[in-house]
Amino acid sequence: MSRVCVGTVDGWNEREQREVEVDGQSVVVMRYEGEFYALRNLCTHKDVPLLGGEVSDGKITCTKHGGKFELATGKAKALPAVKPVRIFHTEVDGGQVFVAELD
Numbered sequence: 001m002s003r004v005c006v007g008t009v010d011g012w013n014e015r016e017q018r019e020v021e022v023d024g025q026s027v028v029v030m031r032y033e034g035e036f037y038a039l040r041n042l043c044t045h046k047d048v049p050l051l052g053g054e055v056s057d058g059k060i061t062c063t064k065h066g067g068k069f070e071l072a073t074g075k076a077k078a079l080p081a082v083k084p085v086r087i088f089h090t091e092v093d094g095g096q097v098f099v100a101e102l103d
Ligand code: FES
Pocket: 043, 044, 045, 046, 047, 048, 062, 063, 064, 065, 066, 067, 079, 080, 081
């Protein structure tokens, strides 16, 4: 399993989002309330990137139709999204942020 570095913890602002590729998949990584979350960068409603969607109340909102996904679980929380989006593992190690596929 490969893990990908997405910068230093100090270099991340609250609610900042970055796109990274993990094992050939585009992943959106964000910092929210000090924690790091990573989801597949693809809405499960119509294959639109989630990058740039508003993040609030622990969820990211798809810019296309307003579907919402819970950052911690990937669960769909607002229509028209109904299927969960895949989530990735994040960890902080030596002051750096890493993302990897879940086991
Ligand atoms: S494409 Fe994301 S909610 Fe429709």
